[in-house]
Amino acid sequence: MNEDASPQHISREGYTRGSRQANTLRARACVDAEMRSRITWMLLGAIVATVVVVATSTFHHPRRKEEVQLPTQPQVTEDLEQNDTIDNVDFDLKVEFDLYVLGMIYAPEFCFQNRFNDYPGCSHPEEFWRTHMTIGGLFPYFEDGYYAEYCEGNETLEPSAIHTIKPQLERYWPNIGTRDHMSLWQTHWQQHGICSNLTQLKYFEAALNVMIVTPNLIRTRYGTSFERQELDRAFNNKALLVCSHRQWLKEVQFCMGRTPEGAPTDIIDCPDAIKENDNCVGMIQLATFP
CATH class of the missing domain: 3.90.730.10 (Ribonuclease T2-like)
Structure with missing residues (x-):
């Protein structure tokens, strides 16, 4: 039996060519797997971000003992007298404590x-x-x-x-x-x-x-x-x-x-x-x- 016809015999050229094809297939499979993995993580990230936004918007931090809601400076509007300026408007920011x-x-x-x-x-x-x-x-x-x-x-x-x-x-x-x-x-x-x-x-x-x-x-x-x-x-x-x-x-x-x-x-x-x-x-x- 001719050794060249044996299915067990692969020439150096054939071995190299087959290896390249196998490597190419494996590389494509790896790329596909990596893409699927990235897409999966992107979807999970979007879901987590949505949950965090919702949770943050609905959670109310308790007011600390020392925190006090103080009066804020009143907004200056067009209701001021014509001769009034910011400098002579009396902003009452005093706190009426007890x-x-x-x-x-x-x-x-x-x-x-x-x-x-x-x-x-x-x-x-x-x-x-x-x-x-x-x-x-x-x-x-x-x-x-x-x-x-x-x-x-x-x-x-x-x-x-x-x-x-x-x-x-x-x-x-x-x-x-x-x-x-x-x-x-x-x-x-x-x-x-x-x-x-x-x-x-x-x-x-x-x-x-x-x-x-x-x-x-x-x-x-x-x-x-x-x-x-x-x-x-x-x-x-x-x-x-x-x-x-x-x-x-x-x-x-x-x-x-x-x-x-x-x-x-x-x-x-x-x-x-x-x-x-x-x-x-x-x-x-x-x-x-x-």
């Missing part, structure tokens, strides 16, 4: 909570801070428990505006952590003070004027504990007591009325929504500086 909340903080507890931050004010505290609470903030509030913030732009606190009361602020409203007092006051002014409708000087004067005197119960019991009822009586049952872990006194809050001009007035009963800040129970502990 009351103030004054916060008085207990410095030793603040320092204990921040004991790993190496604050100079905590490692070398003022002696006054051991026996007296200091101002933590004067906050314009609404009766529903929301507070006003960032109301009329980004007005910078001018040091010259509060120069005359700076010594009192350093003593009664200090930056306990870094001792950079001006940066603390600047933050409070831009975030909350602007919402008071008061001038810079009047806002900080108001905080000093309504500051609560630290009762003897706190001044003489540094590092000890007492029943909650004792502290309630010391503040005439008008204070909200805020504690770390419901036991370590951190802050005392007072609700105050306001005048039509925006100045704080006398202590009032807090609305129920704000009373939720009160969380101290049983025995109250006074921390010491770390």
